[in-house]
Amino acid sequence: MSDPLTIETAAAGDIAAVMTVMTEAFDPAFGEAWNANQCLGILGLPGVWMLLARRAAEPLGFALARIVMDEAELLLLGVRPAHRRHGVGSKLLERVTAEAEARGAARLHLEVRDGNPALELYRARGFSQTGCRPDYYRGADGKSFDALSLTTVVKK
Template identity: 45%
Template sequence: MSEFRLATARVADLAAVMRVMDAAFDPAFGEAWSRAQLLTLFALPSARVCLAWDGEQPCGFSAARIAGPESELLLLAVDPAWRGRGIGAALISDWQAWGRGEGAEDYFLEMRADNDAVHLYERSGFSECGRRKDYYRGGDGMIRDAITMRHSSGTGLTR
């Protein structure tokens, strides 16, 4: 197994992020973001894109934003050729470390309810805290629920 490294992505890395996006997201679900959508994140001081590299190959990324004591994972993707190597878990840990540094105590994400990534998030300490019925309409014509997951590292009140 080769080593990978994580680094904050810059606008110049947009093509690398899009390569991972195209490989990781099945078009049937309609979850991938466009280049224009991703580009907006680079302009926001409250957002961060982290890119995982295996040598010179981009193999995963996360995109998150922060608002006060909360941080939201907007996207997490690992190229299928690199799955099962701990990259997803490393990206989650990196997101939470960044969030802590920015004052976050609560971490949220939303995903398609039938996404196998739910197991990764559960292993990382997330649990379902909400559900949106019939939220996602995929390119395959199917309508799917969305689940919201939360992980709290703060000492404040639980919700």
């Protein structure tokens, strides 16, 4: 029997584990990954929280979110490629949503590159498109991609 998946609140001391996931989860062709200083810088701000998914001691995924007033935003969600489609991303998203609701959010927003496979997860979890930023992301090959703004209701 394999070890259970655990999701814990992450702190600055977990940044090495988060960066392990970040390096594998975000394709460098799109420049979407954050560096450790960016993560640590925002983590110290009010209303920001980070979650880390592990199996035993191995980091599998993470999520970084924030809330301002009654609006929450999922800033980053990453899962190591070998662990995708095994429920890690879904469990992280569930926890972010629950935490956003506990903190008083009415809605949860996120932005994602058009064509990102994570769109499937977000749509399955009730997110709908509320906006689009044309040509927001630029790949290493010069091709541009729209940024899609998605939102879901947290408080029913």
